[in-house]
Amino acid sequence: MRTQVGIVGAGPAGLLLAHLLGRDGIGSVVVERRSREHLERRVRAGVLEQGTTDLLDTAGVGERMRREGMVHHGIELRFGGDGHRIDFAALTGGYGITVYGQQEVVKDLLAAREAAGALPLFECEDVEPAGLDGDRPAIHFIHAGERHELQCEIVAGCDGSHGVCLPSAPNGALVAYEREYPFAWLGILAEVAPSTEELIYARHERGFALHSMRSPVLSRFYLQCERDADPGDWTDERIWDELRTRLALDLASGPIVEKGVTPMRSFVVEPMQSGRLFLAGDAAHIVPPTGAKGLNLAVADVRVLAAALRDHFATGDDAGLRAYSDTCLRRVWRAEHFSWWMTSMLHRFPDGAGFEEKLQRSQLEYVVGSEAAATTLAENYVGLGTA
Numbered sequence: 001m002r003t004q005v006g007i008v009g010a011g012p013a014g015l016l017l018a019h020l021l022g023r024d025g026i027g028s029v030v031v032e033r034r035s036r037e038h039l040e041r042r043v044r045a046g047v048l049e050q051g052t053t054d055l056l057d058t059a060g061v062g063e064r065m066r067r068e069g070m071v072h073h074g075i076e077l078r079f080g081g082d083g084h085r086i087d088f089a090a091l092t093g094g095y096g097i098t099v100y101g102q103q104e105v106v107k108d109l110l111a112a113r114e115a116a117g118a119l120p121l122f123e124c125e126d127v128e129p130a131g132l133d134g135d136r137p138a139i140h141f142i143h144a145g146e147r148h149e150l151q152c153e154i155v156a157g158c159d160g161s162h163g164v165c166l167p168s169a170p171n172g173a174l175v176a177y178e179r180e181y182p183f184a185w186l187g188i189l190a191e192v193a194p195s196t197e198e199l200i201y202a203r204h205e206r207g208f209a210l211h212s213m214r215s216p217v218l219s220r221f222y223l224q225c226e227r228d229a230d231p232g233d234w235t236d237e238r239i240w241d242e243l244r245t246r247l248a249l250d251l252a253s254g255p256i257v258e259k260g261v262t263p264m265r266s267f268v269v270e271p272m273q274s275g276r277l278f279l280a281g282d283a284a285h286i287v288p289p290t291g292a293k294g295l296n297l298a299v300a301d302v303r304v305l306a307a308a309l310r311d312h313f314a315t316g317d318d319a320g321l322r323a324y325s326d327t328c329l330r331r332v333w334r335a336e337h338f339s340w341w342m343t344s345m346l347h348r349f350p351d352g353a354g355f356e357e358k359l360q361r362s363q364l365e366y367v368v369g370s371e372a373a374a375t376t377l378a379e380n381y382v383g384l385g386t387a
């Protein structure tokens, strides 16, 4: 098998890259280890920046998102029992975000790939990039019981935080920066109308809570929990009690249809490229989800990579490919800082009683009391601060 760009991973990054390259007449093959059903059911992020929705629109995959996505122009910060609205539109000159589930983005991209007759190869095993430091890279894998070698010019590592591309990069070429947090998030999807119009981020003595949504009849919640929490220990009753307490809200409840624990980590690898390997999305960087940046960063990387590959294949101009890592890392580090800052401000740290708690409270009061501080939050959240 031969193609121009071999892509590992059919998450948002890999699918969008394949789609954008296809529109420019550049061939690619996406190799994915999971099934299509699994990808379409995987509940993850839900907040899209305007830059993300604009790109999906111009790429021709934004039609359902525009119809079903919910545009929000603010969020609420809740602490000490009171709510405070951060008015994105007023603070950023009209910007907002769109609430639309990541798995819906994935469904839309898969539908577009299907229409182009270029679906990913699903359920691949033993996926292994090779020859990344030479000029004849390849991806080895087993598909439908047969061993394949996909020869390509460029390998795009879009295989997320536990992928094979990053570990395949030539030894010593990349430097990783990392931070672990002493807690995790329990994510819940419930068949009940949201009890709020806008997202609520709550800091509470018992820990962080977030009220988000997916549709007028589907709510999404997150609760700070222990790093090694077992979702089985969280009964529906315990979840609703805890949400009501932490959100200080008269919450409507309904059947919980999904729950899972997500660890919290900050991670960046530099540079995001090694030889013929270009990393994009979670394969290159992870943020704790408090700033809602993970999916948006993946889309931003792919925008830069697709443009650089267009120049490479159209004219042989490699300036974009050489600048790829530096261009992306500026946005990545801004989002890393914002995500760390939001996480630090809103969570209960196990050994944070006393001094740290007083600082958190002071910071929250400053953010909701000062237009300058609120603007910092707003422009980073909508994505202007990471442009």
Ligand code: FAD
Pocket (backbone or CB within 6 Å): 008, 009, 010, 011, 012, 013, 014, 031, 032, 033, 034, 039, 043, 044, 045, 046, 102, 124, 127, 158, 159, 160, 161, 162, 163, 164, 261, 262, 280, 281, 282, 283, 289, 291, 292, 293, 294, 295, 298
């Ligand atoms: P991914 O979506 O991870 O896609 C990578 C793809 O590569 C996957 O389909 C995977 O199956 C495939 N793959 C992996 N290894 C191989 C291999 N060896 N061979 C072939 N294919 C492979 N962000 C937020 O902003 N808010 C959230 O609430 C939030 N919740 C999250 C919950 C979870 C459980 C996780 C894991 C992430 C969450 N994120 C959240 C982060 C956000 O979802 C990611 O930033 C986003 O998915 C990044 O897209 P991606 O395409 O780079 O990676």
Ligand code: DHB
Pocket (backbone or CB within 6 Å): 044, 045, 046, 047, 199, 210, 212, 213, 220, 289, 290, 291, 292, 293
């Ligand atoms: C959602 C996820 C986030 O990480 C966040 O900060 C806000 C909303 C969500 O899944 O809806």
